[in-house]
Amino acid sequence: MRFIPITNHQSPMPPAISIKNLDHYFGTGSLRKQVLFDINLEIKSGEIIIMTGPSGSGKTTLLTLVGGLRSAQSGSLQILGQELCGANAKQLTQARRNNGYIFQAHNLHGSLTAIQNVRMGLEVQPKISASEMRSRSQAMLESVGLGERLNYYPDNLSGGQKQRVAIARALVSQPKIVLADEPTAALDKQSGRDVVEIMQKLAQEQGCTILLVTHDNRILDIADRIIYMEDGHLIKDSISAVPLER
Incomplete structure (x- = not known):
């Protein structure tokens, strides 16, 4: 044969x-x-x-x-x-x-809580219900270690925590890029390392x-x-x- x-x-x-x-x-x-x-x-x-x-x-x-x-x-x-x-x-x-965007100045809205800031990353996406926006935003904040600070305002977060919120906002819509x-420019050595390792881990999981x-x-x-x-x-x-x- x-x-x-x-x-x-x-x-x-x-x-x-x-x-x-x-x-x-x-x-x-x-x-x-x-x-x-x-x-x-x-x-x-x-x-x-x-x-x-x-x-x-x-x-x-x-x-x-x-x-x-x-x-x-x-x-x-x-x-x-x-x-x-x-x-x-x-x-x-x-x-x-x-795309998801992360900047040195985390660009969080001071009048919004952490979960509200992250939810903004979903506002431009069509056909996502309010309940799904909240659940996805909460899950993303939990994945960056901020599950207990969902309702904190930026003024009550450290620099590293603010940048984690910014990462969650950038990645919550599962962007391709x-x-x-x-x-990490405004962060100390350990906070900077934590932030990029979170970026690396989540990006690898999402394949972006x-x-x-x-x-x-x-x-x-x-x-x-x-x-x-x-x-x-x-x-x-x-x-x-x-x-x-x-």
């Missing part, structure tokens, strides 16, 4: 983030200044990528473009297969629904991709890859561990 091998014709999973020949400018006319130069980067689904480099190197600008917070101008920027270069406001809004900008900007060398070990930016150029990617040509 002759056995015929079975061939898997499924195409490989496309990258979560695909950036090609990306340039970006601020200002117009004589004030126009280029801030990103020929960025090429591919990030697979489920990867944890840390982006580091000096202040003013373009890290946050690149993060905001990936997050659909502003429209890319030149080159190609595909997020989950959707081209965002030249995207209009409606397309950017749609793209943002796939999490974007974090200096999430993390792109994290940081100057904090204490947390670099959580990354699958580290990319280094300088003066608007992507200089080094730890997957190759060699400088990239400028």
Whole structure:
């Protein structure tokens, strides 16, 4: 009997983030200044990528473009297969629904309790009942160790606890991509470590991709890859561990 091998014709999973020949400018006319130069980067689904480099190197600008917070101008920027270069406001809004955001200033609403702040992460999602919003928000706060502080206001939480609420808010909608900008900068060593380990654990459980900007060398070990930016150029990617040509 002759056995015929079975061939898997499924195409490989496309990258979560695909950036090609990306340039970006601020200002117009004589004030126009280029801030990103020929960025090429591919990030697979489920990867944890840390982006580091000096202040003013373009890290946050690149993060905001990936997050659909502003429209890319030149080159190609595909997020989950959707081209965002030249995207209009409606397309950017749609793209943002796939993302969770965590910032250095946790951006919690002081007039809302922890569970109300987390629930805000579900407000943009269609067809979720009020009871499901509450149960999912409570479960997420319990998963970051704040189950006993559901009804605490931000002023009654420590810096590390506030950032945990911000993480819960970012992840409660089970986003495909999490974007974090200096999430440990305002925290002490132990609180910072706790925060990134929670991010890492929950992201792995949900299978989402993390792109994290940081100057904090204490947390670099959580990354699958580290990319280094300088003066608007992507200089080094730890997957190759060699400088990239400028």
